[in-house]
Amino acid sequence: MIQDSPHSLGRPKDAVKRELILSAAENAFFTRGFSDTTIERIAADAGVSKVTVYGHFGDKETLFEAVVTREAAQIEAAVDQLVTAQSSLEQSLINLGEIFIGFVLSPRVINFDRLLVAEAVKNPALAKRFMAAGPHQIARLLETIIAKGVESGELTVPDLPKAAEDIAGLWFGMAKLEAQMGLIEQLTPAAISTRVRHGVAVFLRAYKSDASR
């Protein structure tokens, strides 16, 4: 049971303002990085005074961590929704791939991990949290799907985690790097679909069992 935050005395902190600050901070950190983001700018964007920012979050570091934690939670929730519908192996892979690649290559997530990459040296714990919430969860889902294909006899897979990594690598190709470097914009759904289907096709050619040829 979580107590409904009693706060016993005085004017309570405004939860809406807190959200506004987090959103403004997220946007600023994402586009400018940690050092080049100023608290004053965040406060202005949030339509809030600087003192209020300091009232809700003690300092810049703490605010940054709050942003990352919040984003990681959102990613985690999004991944959880990637429910594998009942369908063929190929279709399952395509479904997951389209959601996965559309997600990972979205400007929002690219910006997020641009930021994380830059801060990873200084704050490894945050980077780990991100990996656990995103890529590592996806990898587990992939393994589940591939394992089903093995059970049904469609696939021959000597190393499950490696096979999951293979298809993820095929989906990514060079696109992630090029997105990080700003060379490609948001991919259209059609482009994502093409990319994913190609990866699935190559993967299946490599891993299809002799029995199912």
Place this chain on the structure above:
Amino acid sequence: MIQDSPHSLGRPKDAVKRELILSAAENAFFTRGFSDTTIERIAADAGVSKVTVYGHFGDKETLFEAVVTREAAQIEAAVDQLVTAQSSLEQSLINLGEIFIGFVLSPRVINFDRLLVAEAVKNPALAKRFMAAGPHQIARLLETIIAKGVESGELTVPDLPKAAEDIAGLWFGMAKLEAQMGLIEQLTPAAISTRVRHGVAVFLRAYKSDASR
């Protein structure tokens, strides 16, 4: 012919000091990023006065660009040396892959592109220069090797650039991301070799022509 920089009058700038500054700057930028690197620190590391830094490079931005340009040139030179020895298709791929992956996952290059990723928003031209000097050159080499396999009838490849991207993606897998995020250290040569051979095997299973099965 390049004139031997006449400089006609007065004491010439010290080329050794220039190199020392570039090295110190590279190291500082790589480990701390652009904004968190100070000119004073660079000067101190280089064993040189701050004024000398400003004498050689007008300001911080220019120094940064000089570092990136120099690094891109080194990468370009390194890639040029990836001469494809005369050997089997499989062995050619393995050779290129081991050099490629060893190179791309080295702490030096990971740091470099960590830096580039962070600055890509502000300076897209630098990011493009990096991609052209590194990944895009490698891609061309890969296409050359794969094309040979097609000519010899070993491979069936409907889309050459895509196939090159496939094998690069297979080699990378999640390793690049994990290295960027600081989750894995420098891979041992053995680990690199294993990773590369695995990628080649999967690639060949997917792309081997019917005639050569």
Place this chain on the structure above:
DNA sequence: GAATTATTGTACGTCAACGTTTAATAAATC
């Protein structure tokens, strides 16, 4: 209504870093 806390705007203290100036010395050309 009294007490308490939140929020705001403004102002301030502090610090770090960019980039410049100055005076002195070193290294090059003529």
Place this chain on the structure above:
DNA sequence: GATTTATTAAACGTTGACGTACAATAATTC
């Protein structure tokens, strides 16, 4: 040797941003 430029150390001006202080007002509990 005269001139010119590079280098150094130290000091400086300036700017930008973090974080705090203050006084006034708003929201909430008792």
